Amino acid sequence: MLLNASGCLDALTAPDVARSLDAFVTKTVTPLPREGNAPARIAETDVGMLNAIGLANPGIDRFLTRNLPQLEKLGVPFWVSVGGFQTDDYADICSRLDDHAVVSAIELNVSCPNVEAPVESATQIVAAARLATRKPLWAKLSPAAPDVGEVAQAAQAAGVDGLSLINTLRGLKLDARTLRPALGPGQGGLSGPALKPIALAAVASCYRATGMPIVGMGGIQTGLDALEFIAAGAQHVALGTVLFADPDAPARIRMELHAAAAEHGWNSYDDAYAVAHEESLSLRTT
Amino acid sequence: MxxxxxxxxxxxxxxxxxxxxxxxxxxxxxxxxxxxxxxxxxxxxxxxxxxxxxxxxxxxxxxxxxxxxxxxxxxxxxxxxxxxxxxxGNGFDVEVERPLLVGGGIGIAPLPYLAQQLPGAPAVLGFRSDWHAEAAELVPNAQVCVEPVLVTQLIPDGMDVLACGPEPMLEAVRRVAPAAQLAWEAPMACGYGACYGCAVEIDGQLRRLCVEGPVLHAA
Known part of the structure; x- marks a missing residue:
């Protein structure tokens, strides 16, 4: 399944791009509306970009009354990304989404680098969300943890159905002329090609640690990149930064993915699932 | 798209x-x-x-x-x-009675095409040097000034101002022409409303330039 990374698409302003995906993932919804950070919010780096959007969103009330009906009309299955500042925030939003059959799944954003980290651990958040909803629950994890596989195991034990890997990593860009931060808030989340090896390592580690379904993302630019994520242990892949440069990327990457699988003699890219682990020597050093 | x-x-x-x-x-x-x-x-x-x-x-x-x-x-x-x-994005509204094109530096970029749709409209352009001011040749009927003279000193009263330039210039233009149409600039990742990266703060409100702008009415 081909998805977008949460935060990298607004299906209501770009419905055609959303329709070119197998499922659309919303920007993170929080309990209250958030205007987001003061500009500048984005800055390009040599092999990626930084963003400090700051989870701009209408809040769960307006999301349910205004966005949800419009998303339903699009006819694309969608997941809702959920964020908060304490465990109860996540549980409340999950329970309010639970009644809406149109929501295919919930992704718990426990890893945004642009807001104060949730006070409580990802495990508690997952456990509380699990009690609040019967919908498939995915936890979006940060690769910044010392052992992301361990975090994944804890999330699994707390009742999550799958993992989204990875979120952005915190980065800083200085304006070359002024030597001051290029972004308004100072630091931001690094995305784009620079993330790919880090994301692949996280996918491989979490696959080995849990065997759970994984949505792999981080720097995917081509079908071959996507195939590598599948080989590392991702059942699904998501596109982020590449959508900014190329709104036609979903169709292109899908074609390239089929072609890349065919070059290996596979009928489907599913045949590539976790093959990287069959040659475990190359991964054992991570 | x-x-x-x-x-x-x-x-x-x-x-x-x-x-x-x-x-x-x-x-x-x-x-x-x-x-x-x-x-x-x-x-x-x-x-x-x-x-x-x-x-x-x-x-x-x-x-x-x-x-x-x-x-x-x-x-x-x-x-x-x-x-x-x-x-x-949204362009200029050319249905105006007394158009005046105002540009500063690289901000003159949209004015040549705008001038073609407003034949005979006067323009005032400001640049930081004579070298930069060579770009004024692209805009017909232009009065040109070079720093320290500022373009806002050349804006007569009663004109429908359509302006593009650096943020301090736009802020100065809207003080002398409160109803001006202003073309703003911000770093953008996508240009089509996906990233929310191009928000700019105007009168205390964050506006997404790619879908709400880049041309916004000052008032």
Whole structure:
């Protein structure tokens, strides 16, 4: 399944791009509306970009009354990304989404680098969300943890159905002329090609640690990149930064993915699932 | 929303700037003040550029080579290709009675195309040096000033101002012409409302320039 990374698409302003995906993932919804950070919010780096959007969103009330009906009309299955500042925030939003059959799944954003980290651990958040909803629950994890596989195991034990890997990593860009931060808030989340090896390592580690379904993302630019994520242990892949440069990327990457699988003699890219682990020597050093 | 790979027809110097002319393909030129996302070779993100001129079967963009992306665009040679997405955003409203075009520096970029749709409209343009002011040749009926003279000193009362330039200039323009149409600028990742990266703070409100602008009414 081909998805977008949460935060990298607004299906209501770009419905055609959303329709070119197998499922659309919303920007993170929080309990209250958030205007987001003061500009500048984005800055390009040599092999990626930084963003400090700051989870701009209408809040769960307006999301349910205004966005949800419009998303339903699009006819694309969608997941809702959920964020908060304490465990109860996540549980409340999950329970309010639970009644809406149109929501295919919930992704718990426990890893945004642009807001104060949730006070409580990802495990508690997952456990509380699990009690609040019967919908498939995915936890979006940060690769910044010392052992992301361990975090994944804890999330699994707390009742999550799958993992989204990875979120952005915190980065800083200085304006070359002024030597001051290029972004308004100072630091931001690094995305784009620079993330790919880090994301692949996280996918491989979490696959080995849990065997759970994984949505792999981080720097995917081509079908071959996507195939590598599948080989590392991702059942699904998501596109982020590449959508900014190329709104036609979903169709292109899908074609390239089929072609890349065919070059290996596979009928489907599913045949590539976790093959990287069959040659475990190359991964054992991570 | 249409994206197409276009060929460079010519790359011409205009003072310190480059006028990049590309074959139009099937893309529409759009309205003055609208913009296109231009693939910057070797870079992760495309660059937003307002349309400067629409010669027959071409699109032309005036580019200031100030960073790695704009330098890569200015280095493109005839026959090379780049992906172009657009036209995007909201342009100028040309249904005005007494138009006055106001531009500062590279902010004059959308004015030549705007001037074609407002024949005979006067323009006032400000630049930081005589070299930069060479770009004024692209705008007909232009009165030109060079720092320390500021463009706002040349705006007569009672005109329908359509302006593009650096933020301090736009802020100064709206003080003397409160009903002006202003074309703002911000770093953009996508140009089509996906990233929420191009928000600018205007009167205490955050506006997403790519879908709400880039042209906004000052009042």
């Amino acid at each position: 249409r994206r197409e790979r276009l060929s460079v027809v010519a790359n011409e110097s205009v003072g310190p700037y480059t006028l990049l002319r590309v074959a139009r393909g099937s893309l529409e030129p759009g309205r003055p003040g609208q913009f296109f996302m231009l693939e910057a070779p070797g870079r992760v993100l495309p660059r937003p550029m307002s349309l400067c001129l629409a010669p027959r079967a071409e699109l032309a963009f005036l580019i200031d080579p100030i960073g790695p992306g704009t330098r890569a665009l200015c280095a493109l040679e005839r026959g090379e290709t780049l992906q172009v997405l657009g036209p995007l």
